[in-house]
Amino acid sequence: MSDHAIKNPHIEAHAVAHEEHPGPGVYLLVAAILTVLTAAEITVFYVPGLQPVLVPILLVLAAVKFAFVAGFYMHLYYDSKVFTIFFGFPLLLALLIVLGLLLLFAHLQGVLSFTIP
Amino acid sequence: MAAQPKTLEYEYPNYLQDPRGIWSWLTTIDHKRIAILYGVSALFFMMVGGLEAMLIRAQLMVPNNHLIGAAIYNELFTMHGTTMIFLVVMPLELGFFANFMIPLHIGARDVAFPRLNALSYWVFIAGAIFLHLGLVRSLAGMPDAGWFGYANLTERMYSPGINIDTWVLGLLILGVSTLLSGLNFFVTIVNMRAPGMTFMRMPMFMWAMLVTTILILLAFPALTVGLVFLFADRFLDTHFYRVSAGATPILWQHLFWIFGHPEVYIMALPAFGIISEVITPFSRKPLFGYPMMAYSLVLIAFLSYGVWGHHMFATGMGPIADSTFAITTMLIAIPTGIKIFSWIATVWGGRLRFTTAMLFTLGFIVEFTAGGLSGVMHASPPVDLQQTDSYIVVAHFHYVLFGGMMMGILAGFYYWWPKITGRMLNETIGKWQFWITLWAFNGTFFPMHFLGVLGMPRRIYTYAPNMGWDFWNYFESINAFILGFAFLLFFINLVWSTLHGEHSSADPWDGRTLEWSIPSPPPAFNFVTIPMVTARDAFWVRKYGSVGAHGVAPAISGGAAAAPVGAPAEVHEHIHMPAPSIYPLIFGLGLFMAALGCMIWIRLILIGGALILMSILGMVFEYPTFGQFNPEALAESTLGLDNRKLGMWAFLGSECVFFASLISTYMVYKDRNLGGFDAMILNIPLTSFSTFILLTSSLLMVLALAAVQRDDRKWGAIWLFGTAFFGMIFLGGQAYEFTDFVLQGLKIQTNLFGQTFYTLVGFHGIHVLIGVCWLLVLAFTTAAGKIGKDRSLAVEIGGLYWHFVDIVWVVIFTLIYLMRTVKHA
Ligand code: HEM
Ligand SMILES: [Cu+2]
Numbered sequence: 039m040s041d042h043a044i045k046n047p048h049i050e051a052h053a054v055a056h057e058e059h060p061g062p063g064v065y066l067l068v069a070a071i072l073t074v075l076t077a078a079e080i081t082v083f084y085v086p087g088l089q090p091v092l093v094p095i096l097l098v099l100a101a102v103k104f105a106f107v108a109g110f111y112m113h114l115y116y117d118s119k120v121f122t123i124f125f126g127f128p129l130l131l132a133l134l135i136v137l138g139l140l141l142l143f144a145h146l147q148g149v150l151s152f153t154i155p
Numbered sequence: 156m157a158a159q160p161k162t163l164e165y166e167y168p169n170y171l172q173d174p175r176g177i178w179s180w181l182t183t184i185d186h187k188r189i190a191i192l193y194g195v196s197a198l199f200f201m202m203v204g205g206l207e208a209m210l211i212r213a214q215l216m217v218p219n220n221h222l223i224g225a226a227i228y229n230e231l232f233t234m235h236g237t238t239m240i241f242l243v244v245m246p247l248e249l250g251f252f253a254n255f256m257i258p259l260h261i262g263a264r265d266v267a268f269p270r271l272n273a274l275s276y277w278v279f280i281a282g283a284i285f286l287h288l289g290l291v292r293s294l295a296g297m298p299d300a301g302w303f304g305y306a307n308l309t310e311r312m313y314s315p316g317i318n319i320d321t322w323v324l325g326l327l328i329l330g331v332s333t334l335l336s337g338l339n340f341f342v343t344i345v346n347m348r349a350p351g352m353t354f355m356r357m358p359m360f361m362w363a364m365l366v367t368t369i370l371i372l373l374a375f376p377a378l379t380v381g382l383v384f385l386f387a388d389r390f391l392d393t394h395f396y397r398v399s400a401g402a403t404p405i406l407w408q409h410l411f412w413i414f415g416h417p418e419v420y421i422m423a424l425p426a427f428g429i430i431s432e433v434i435t436p437f438s439r440k441p442l443f444g445y446p447m448m449a450y451s452l453v454l455i456a457f458l459s460y461g462v463w464g465h466h467m468f469a470t471g472m473g474p475i476a477d478s479t480f481a482i483t484t485m486l487i488a489i490p491t492g493i494k495i496f497s498w499i500a501t502v503w504g505g506r507l508r509f510t511t512a513m514l515f516t517l518g519f520i521v522e523f524t525a526g527g528l529s530g531v532m533h534a535s536p537p538v539d540l541q542q543t544d545s546y547i548v549v550a551h552f553h554y555v556l557f558g559g560m561m562m563g564i565l566a567g568f569y570y571w572w573p574k575i576t577g578r579m580l581n582e583t584i585g586k587w588q589f590w591i592t593l594w595a596f597n598g599t600f601f602p603m604h605f606l607g608v609l610g611m612p613r614r615i616y617t618y619a620p621n622m623g624w625d626f627w628n629y630f631e632s633i634n635a636f637i638l639g640f641a642f643l644l645f646f647i648n649l650v651w652s653t654l655h656g657e658h659s660s661a662d663p664w665d666g667r668t669l670e671w672s673i674p675s676p677p678p679a680f681n682f683v684t685i686p687m688v689t690a691r692d693a694f695w696v697r698k699y700g701s702v703g704a705h706g707v708a709p710a711i712s713g714g715a716a717a718a719p720v721g722a723p724a725e726v727h728e729h730i731h732m733p734a735p736s737i738y739p740l741i742f743g744l745g746l747f748m749a750a751l752g753c754m755i756w757i758r759l760i761l762i763g764g765a766l767i768l769m770s771i772l773g774m775v776f777e778y779p780t781f782g783q784f785n786p787e788a789l790a791e792s793t794l795g796l797d798n799r800k801l802g803m804w805a806f807l808g809s810e811c812v813f814f815a816s817l818i819s820t821y822m823v824y825k826d827r828n829l830g831g832f833d834a835m836i837l838n839i840p841l842t843s844f845s846t847f848i849l850l851t852s853s854l855l856m857v858l859a860l861a862a863v864q865r866d867d868r869k870w871g872a873i874w875l876f877g878t879a880f881f882g883m884i885f886l887g888g889q890a891y892e893f894t895d896f897v898l899q900g901l902k903i904q905t906n907l908f909g910q911t912f913y914t915l916v917g918f919h920g921i922h923v924l925i926g927v928c929w930l931l932v933l934a935f936t937t938a939a940g941k942i943g944k945d946r947s948l949a950v951e952i953g954g955l956y957w958h959f960v961d962i963v964w965v966v967i968f969t970l971i972y973l974m975r976t977v978k979h980a
Pocket of ligand 2: 415416419462463465466
């Protein structure tokens with residue numbers, strides 16, 4: 039499909055600037071961070087004193103790991119923002135679905151109940 | 156219609172003429188031919204679904220009727236609903252109209268992934284046949300639990316036959332087909348628009364399809380998960396929907412309607428799009444309020460994810476949930492109202508031409524509005540409690556589905572048939588069809604509102620004579636037969652006109668969009684030169700200049716003087732269309748056999764699996780250009796991004812909803828477990844080790860990519876083998892974990908914990924397994940020296956998948972393992 043003469047200059051510039059992926063150095067650094075975070079997660083799990091705050095700590099740690107893999111290994115940080123949107127919106131929706139179902143079932147089980155005044 | 160000069164029409168063979176023969180149709184990957192395949196299949200099922208409706212009405216015509224027994228009646232309404240939705244409306248809108256028109260509307264030569272398009276079709280056919288397998292045994296073998304198949308009626312103990320087996324597997328197969336089409340069209344619309352075709356210049360049908368594909372990608376996974384659970388309950392004796400084990404059938408309702416309401420819009424939005432296209436040329440005005448029309452589509456789609464509960468008011472979700480769902484549902488009326496008023500404003504003051512297509516469009520606006528209004532009634536929980544499961548609901552959704560979607564589809568047929576076949580449909584028959592349909596449709600369905608209020612429940616096969624329901628039922632049935640007659644006219648028109656109808660010019664309606672700028676029927680490659688788009692209503696502006704873009708256009712008929720932009724014949728040689736392929740068909744066959752294997756002979760699964768594998772590998776290596784970086788295509792793409800990569804990301808987005816459904820099920824069932832094994836059995840040291848393994852594999856994966864990108868094939872191969880190796884260690888750990896649990900006595904059937912754990916973690920494991928196979932293929936190909944810098948994309952895309960599997964594990968490790976003591980509900 040090489041036969042149309044009119045090309046959009048903006049798009050061409052875009053295509054050339056595309057694909058600046060990080061090198062092995064960044065990858066190794068991210069791997070180190072991920073290892074530390076995972077070690078932290080496991081530690082938190084085993085420390086009795088941290089049990090009351092287990093959930094928030096673990097959720098934050100997981101979210102950070104998630105962001106590092108998605109941002110650097112999957113290059114969302116470097117690539118076109120389009121990919122981030124393609125992935126971010128469904129992710130948000132997925133979170134809302136999980137949250138919605140948890141609330142609905144909490145009510146179903148009588149854990150969460152409301153009375154009309 | 157003024158006689159028009161035939162400029163381009165006979166310079167190239169059209170897509171129907173070349174190549175010829177059955178084989179060319181079995182292997183075709185031309186979006187226009189695939190559309191024809193979909194169209195013919197869906198029209199066939201339209202007859203089937205219509206006949207089922209006639210039988211239903213014949214049975215209900217008089218009280219105490221025994222024409223059809225109760226059992227067959229159940230099968231009839233179930234198959235009527237399932238057929239109309241999955242085998243008629245969706246394939247016509249997506250497979251037929253969208254498939255044919257998307258590339259023409261945006262100025263492209265085909266969709267983003269032509270072979271995937273063919274694959275969707277063959278998988279669709281596999282699913283459609285599968286749904287009807289019950290017929291092979293006996294008449295009593297068809298699905299019979301209603302189109303939304305509520306649990307726990309669908310459980311083996313209540314439905315012991317094959318009825319529900321074919322339904323579960325058939326819908327799973329159809330889901331694959333729809334998801335892949337959605338992915339394909341989404342990438343096409345986002346990334347393959349002609350130069351200058353910005354989002355705000357796209358025809359409204361393209362907006363509708365863009366939003367529809369997003370809905371498909373993010374709604375079908377929930378259905379898939381619900382069906383997988385049902386499959387497990389029926390075939391593996393789990394208890395996802397069994398109260399005796401602490402589970403609840405309500406889970407099915409949630410998963411089904413999280414899919415089901417967006418599904419309503421998956422059917423509605425394409426019809427909105429079609430009539431937005433038809434209404435403009437016949438009003439000789441541009442679409443009123445274009446930006447608002449587009450934004451309201453987006454808003455409808457977004458809201459449609461937050462309304463699923465309105466199907467479940469009767470289950471007792473509590474006042475907070477009820478009010479929330481009621482409000483979100485009523486909110487949808489706002490963007491929908493915007494659309495209706497914009498259509499009316501488009502017609503207002505226009506120079507109207509009452510062609511059949513226009514008549515159906517106007518019919519759509521009136522009848523769909525009527526259906527929408529009764530919809531707003533159901534949105535109020537106390538009102539709905541009176542109406543639900545009565546005939547008023549049947550009236551409501553037929554006003555929407557028939558008065559809306561079906562009329563939109565018929566408008567599309569009369570409007571686009573000349574472009575698709577090169578022949579006009581007969582307008583006289585068409586108008587008869589319209590007026591008879593309009594009368595008989597209202598005659599069939601309007602009295603259902605009364606019957607509903609009089610208390611007639613839906614899904615009853617007969618009724619006693621003294622209920623006050625006799626007259627309207629009789630009246631409805633007579634009208635239903637008249638409606639059937641109107642469809643007979645339609646089919647006669649299709650056949651007769653295709654053989655003997657008036658030849659159509661390129662631009663018979665004085666159209667506004669690009670498809671009218673090329674011959675009817677179009678050549679295989681659609682456009683000789685890819686058009687340059689300078690405005691909305693691109694073709695109109697080309698014909699009449701920008702003056703025509705605003706206000707009522709001059710009353711010149713036939714704009715073909717400025718029509719097809721000719722080009723030197725030698726251009727033809729430079730247009731490379733992808734070669735045909737038989738693998739999509741083999742894939743469909745394989746899926747069919749694998750599903751059949753679940754039902755009759757387990758080894759058939761292996762044969763089916765082998766066929767699937769073979770077709771995937773076949774498709775990967777069929778072209779010498781696999782995985783190749785294609786700077787030309789990239790420069791021509793709308794976003795300057797690679798289609799394959801966009802497709803992968805869109806797929807991963809869809810996977811998010813898939814895993815979200817699995818994870819929520821785990822969490823809500825965890826606390827309903829009736830004792831026995833629970834999350835305390837989980838082996839944290841082992842899985843911590845596995846977590847490190849998977850993280851390491853991700854590191855090796857990016858190193859492989861970096862190596863391949865600097866054209867270092869040796870290290871590329873080494874790292875890839877390493878990634879696969881670590882993936883295998885992970886799988887080994889999982890196999891150990893599962894075996895250990897089973898030996899301790901925790902099976903998938905044991906309790907709610909067992910089944911949700913094994914499905915969630917097992918599905919992740921299957922993803923890892925697929926990833927390992929993929930990595931091995933990449934590794935061997937790289938080791939053979941075939942993958943270097945120019946093909947680094949192949950590694951990059953495999954890597955995206957692999958890292959996604961890794962982040963899903965990050966989530967699972969936290970929520971399931973480390974948070975094992977946490978109560979969720
Ligand atoms: C000739 C036209 C049609 C007639 C006479 C007709 C008639 C009926 C009747 C009487 C029922 C209720 C059966 C019962 O509850 O016992 C029904 C159910 C249904 N119809 Fe139609 N219908 C027609 C066209 C359509 C179309 C075009 C669609 C969709 C696009 C559709 C979708 C459905 C669905 C989803 C159900 C619900 C099935 C269930 O309860 O599981 N129908 N139809
Ligand atoms: Cu709904």
